[in-house]
Amino acid sequence: MTDRALVVVRAGALSTVQDRGRPGHAHLGVPRSGALDIPAAALVNRLVGNAPEAAVLETTVNGCALRPRSTVTVAVGGAPCPVTVDGRPVAWGAPVRVPAGALLDVGTVVSGVRAYVAVSGGITVDPVLGSRSTDLLSGLGPAPLTNGTVLPLGNPMGLHAHVDVAPQPAPPAELVLRVTPGPRDDWFTPDAFRTFTSRTYRVSPASNRIGLRTEGPALGRALPGELPSEGMVLGAVQVPPDGRPVVFLADHPTTGGYPVIAVVRTQDLQAAAQAAPGTPVRFIKTRHH
Known part of the structure; x- marks a missing residue:
């Protein structure tokens, strides 16, 4: 062996x-x-x-x-x-x-x-x-x-680290995601955007590597219908017909037709990887991505 x-x-x-x-x-x-x-x-x-x-x-x-x-x-x-x-x-x-x-x-x-x-x-x-x-x-x-x-397996490159333990961040008790509004925030009512950035959501058990799904208040639309498919980026917060935000993670589709209300800062997505179902989620509006 x-x-x-x-x-x-x-x-x-x-x-x-x-x-x-x-x-x-x-x-x-x-x-x-x-x-x-x-x-x-x-x-x-x-x-x-x-x-x-x-x-x-x-x-x-x-x-x-x-x-x-x-x-x-x-x-x-x-x-x-x-x-x-x-x-x-x-x-x-x-x-x-x-x-x-x-x-x-x-x-x-x-x-x-x-x-x-x-x-x-x-x-x-x-x-x-x-x-x-x-x-x-x-x-x-x-x-x-x-x-x-x-x-x-490849051949070892070098010596392993000599440490007793390496500090690592604990999984989040609350997931705080900083977001930049847009590009389709105008497809939602002003009340919907205020709800999105002021109410607490929770991580849905239906979350996976494609997207972190949330449970909480539905976001009302100002415009009916759907968009022609457009490009989607890592961290895009897409809102499907049920009104509950979905945060796109690493295996996300590259295009989509549901409106994107905001985009999460990339550095906040690592914590999303460790947010267990039921973890509270808050979206915080920022000006710059």
């Missing part, structure tokens, strides 16, 4: 390969994709000695279990969760040595939504358009993990 690979023993609810994504292809209808919590992915890569752009695993709620075919260094970050090697507890948020053939189990999150697993050498599935990321909307990149999937 000396080859550089991981065997997926338990795939979990939704575990995917992610890196920094494939920006720059929206004109081809290809979303950006990539890790939803970019800082968490970069940190676990640093902990195991990988470059920041190395591919990692992104898990959803209940983690995954992996068996390396050679001895590796791993780090688990993002949403806090229990981590074991052959049933023995090991550190979360720090580099851990996993012997060849041992079972690494990333458990159910204590808070937040998505955990990130970096392995020394990075996951080296074939890139598509310059990225190894799984894109749930377009189907580009490797399929979501299933039990028995074998993931190739």
Whole structure:
């Protein structure tokens, strides 16, 4: 058992390969994709000695279990969760040595939504358009993990970090999203925009990598009908016919016909990756994106 690979023993609810994504292809209808919590992915890569752009695993709620075919260094970050090697507890948020053939189990999150697993050498599935990321909307990149999937690993680049624990932000108790109005805020009544920026919404269980859906007061329209499809950007807040805002995340469609009332600041979207269903959401109006 000396080859550089991981065997997926338990795939979990939704575990995917992610890196920094494939920006720059929206004109081809290809979303950006990539890790939803970019800082968490970069940190676990640093902990195991990988470059920041190395591919990692992104898990959803209940983690995954992996068996390396050679001895590796791993780090688990993002949403806090229990981590074991052959049933023995090991550190979360720090580099851990996993012997060849041992079972690494990333458990159910204590808070937040998505955990990130970096392995020394990075996951080296074939890139598509310059990225190894799984894109749930377009189907580009490797399929979501299933039990028995074998993931190739690269050769370690350098020494892992020597730390007891690396600070990471806690998942949000309240998600505060700063927004710039427009481009279609004029499609809504003045009362609707005041409601949007003054009332509290909650994260819907229907949220996914495509968009963070919300529950709360519906936003009334000043103009009926729908737009011709137009370009959509990361962080666009689209309002479908039910009136509840949807914040577009990494796997968002590149075009859409529902009006966009505002756009969220990109730096606020990392926290959205870890906002569990039921988390309060507030949209705060700012002047500049």
